[in-house]
Amino acid sequence: MVVMSTTIVIKPKKIFHWSDLKELWHYRELLYFFSWRDLKVRYKQTAIGAGWAIFQPLITMVVFTVFFGTLAKIPSDGVPYPIFVYVGLLFWQFFSSALGDTSNALIANQSIITKVYFPRLILPVSAVITKLVDFFIASLILLGLMFYYGYTPHLGGLILLPLLLIIAFMAAVGTGLSLAAINVKYRDVRYALPFFIQILLFVTPVIYPASIAGEYSKYLAINPMMGVIQNARATLLGTMPINWTLIGISALTSAILLLIGIYVFKKVERYFADIA
Amino acid sequence: MKPIIEVKDIGKQYKITHERGRYVALRDVIATIMRKPFAFLADKAKRATGLTKKEEFWALKGVNFSIQKGEVVGIIGHNGAGKSTLLKILSQITPPTEGEIVLRGRVGSLLEVGTGFHPELTGRENIFLNGAILGMKRNEMATKFDQIVEFAGIEKFLDTPVKYYSSGMYVRLAFSVAAHMESDILLIDEVLAVGDAEFQKKCLGKMDEITKTDGRTIIFTSHNLAAIRELCSKTILLEAGHVKNFGPTEEVITEYQNLLKESSSTDLRKETRRRGNGSIRLTGFATENTSNEHTLISGERATFVLSYECAHPEKITTVDVGISIHKNGVPIATMYSSYVKKEFHTIAHSGEFRFLTDNLPLAEGVYGIGVRVLADGTEADWPQTEISQIEVRNPREYTKKGYRTHPGSAIIVQGTWEHEPTV
Structure with missing residues (x-):
């Protein structure tokens, strides 16, 4: 006979409970399967499959280099523009696509949400993990570029890269969670999102160095992606010394974004299935 | 022994918003605030202080029952009586507004056939994905894999994307995954309405088997009274969100049929x-x-x-x-x-x-x-x-x-069958 080891008590839900974390851990395999599904489906649907993850930043880099680097002559802190913009794009595309996918994660999986229970947080998180895989694939181009232009990264700085990635991850998930929750309630928000992301691109030093903002550049630091991209360039290309203050600010901002995101998400989570 | 499922005074309330369609657009909300800021504030204030009440609707109210391990319990009732809401609460998809439920065992739910099936993925891939969504562990799925495939009878199509499956194959595979889940409690909502008669029989047989040999508990809703009769020893009759009767299946079905007669006016x-x-x-x-x-x-x-x-x-x-x-x-x-x-x-x-x-x-x-x-x-x-x-x-x-009609079908097209061989 099966020993009844699990007892589940269902009650009107509170916003947050510590057992939620335990539950999330219990469902970790589902996190893996959702990410696996998204990757598998995408690589089955598009003919070029994994190439898409490389193709997209590569073409963007070429176009940006021609127009912003060569024609508009935007400064690039003394680094060849292609590699300068590619480092920015690499992190930016991870952030923006992760943000876009997390905010749509609930609506896209509406049919599952209304039919089966699992911690809903898994959906947006798995969306970001999928983008992380793209990030690593696209990094291969960066390796090529660095080799071509003869850059060797600071060895000590390489340890910094995972940290920067975590900051970008937190910022994307945090903002995405809030948007996902709003998205369920107000279905028109998603139409404004691409515009919002595009505006963000221009206030983040992706195609230009933060130094062109001069003394105002410190205000740009509120944007956590600024710290991420500036320091990624510092580590990989040695454009400037690593700015720990900036990293600190970025980490703090993205942690706050994440906490707000989780709070908003958990608050709305209770009635997703009722309004979806 | 303590009952495996204890439902204590469960209630579920929905708020009804009138004449607005299902979704609220942020654009409209902002437009309202811009055009009539004071009216909007006054309305908010009234709601907060309870002067105007949103219209409320209790889909379930004061529902109490307990189920012993190994029982197969049917739930019947009119559409809108609260059957699906009850299953959704039991499977934790939506929380109750009040009350408490104690479930002493692992719960698996099958509220829809093939939840999370992805058309682009193959049968094999979908078995793993669906199993994970239903809460199975990977090693559990690995051991059950052959049984799942055999029961569904799709060996030949295991590596074909399910978008090429016939609806029958699709349903068989989906049911098979759920039926092989090692849960102590299985919640099933009207899924047998799909699939052909032979497969329905096979499913009923499987459900019978898992309760008798594994001592699992099943809660099962259906409009198919014949299936309820065949499978369930006890049945719950829901009526407008209340438990109208909970007892031996035959007795409850008779009461439901009387209710149907009354309600035809x-x-x-x-x-x-x-x-x-x-x-x-x-x-x-x-x-x-x-x-x-x-x-x-x-x-x-x-x-x-x-x-x-x-x-x-x-x-x-x-x-x-x-x-x-x-x-x-x-x-x-x-x-x-x-x-x-x-x-x-x-x-x-x-x-x-x-x-x-x-x-x-x-x-x-x-x-x-x-x-x-x-x-x-x-x-x-x-x-x-x-x-x-x-x-x-x-x-x-x-x-x-000795005629019969297809279970789950809605229309009868009357006619005759003929055959003519090609010479």
Whole structure:
């Protein structure tokens, strides 16, 4: 006979409970399967499959280099523009696509949400993990570029890269969670999102160095992606010394974004299935 | 021994927002705030202080029952009686508004066949994905994999994307995954309505087997009373969110059938969820067959009677009235008088509209009814969604001849079968 080891008590839900974390851990395999599904489906649907993850930043880099680097002559802190913009794009595309996918994660999986229970947080998180895989694939181009232009990264700085990635991850998930929750309630928000992301691109030093903002550049630091991209360039290309203050600010901002995101998400989570 | 499922005073409340469609657009909310900022604030304040109440609707209220390990319990009741809501609460998809449920065991739910199946993925991949969504562990799936495939009978198509599967294969695979889940409690919602008769039998057999040999507990909702009879020892009858009866299946089914008879004449006066300007009010709905009984017979004469009241009949010049028939919430037939160029020009303070057919094409089963009336082109009254249910039976000669109809089908197309060989 099966020993009844699990007892589940269902009650009107509170916003947050510590057992939620335990539950999330219990469902970790589902996190893996959702990410696996998204990757598998995408690589089955598009003919070029994994190439898409490389193709997209590569073409963007070429176009940006021609127009912003060569024609508009935007400064690039003394680094060849292609590699300068590619480092920015690499992190930016991870952030923006992760943000876009997390905010749509609930609506896209509406049919599952209304039919089966699992911690809903898994959906947006798995969306970001999928983008992380793209990030690593696209990094291969960066390796090529660095080799071509003869850059060797600071060895000590390489340890910094995972940290920067975590900051970008937190910022994307945090903002995405809030948007996902709003998205369920107000279905028109998603139409404004691409515009919002595009505006963000221009206030983040992706195609230009933060130094062109001069003394105002410190205000740009509120944007956590600024710290991420500036320091990624510092580590990989040695454009400037690593700015720990900036990293600190970025980490703090993205942690706050994440906490707000989780709070908003958990608050709305209770009635997703009722309004979806 | 403590019961495996204890449901204590469960209630689930939904807030009804009128005339707004299902989704709120942020654009509209902002527009309202911009145009009438003070009215908006006043409204918010009133809501916060409880001066105006949102309309509330209790889908379930004061539901209590407990189930012992190894029992198979059926849940029956009209559409909207709360069956699906109860299953959704039990499977934790939506939280109850009040009360508490204790589940002493792992819960698996099958509220829909093939939840999370992805059409682009192969059968093999979907088994793992679906299993993970249902809460199975990877090693558990690995050990059960061969059994799942064998039960579904899709060995040859294991590496074909499921978008190329026939609906039968799809259902078989989905049911098979869920049936092999090692849960102590299995919640199943009306899934046997799909799939062919042979497979339904196989599923029922499998469900029987897992309760008898593994001592698992099953809760099962269905409109298919035959399946409930065959499988469930006890049955819960839900009526308007309350447990009307919980006892031996035979007894509860009899009560439900009596209820169906009574409800074939519906009083609409008390219905509060309705739309329209109210120039005509629908007050009741009833059905009649040839022998003036309420149960309708397939292929025979049926009359739908819709009674109304009207305060100022002299102000109305044309009336268009309609009845719709629904199966599992999906409209399958809609009859407006205007569709057949019939408009009523003079009406009284009260009266009846009748719809008559000589040959009711519905197959045996339970159907929902919707009604709506328009006066001079504007909606006069539309009691919200399904106001009544009708039961249709196969004619006695069918049983005599040993005919049958397909379970879950809604329409009978009468005809004859012929064969001609190609020479």
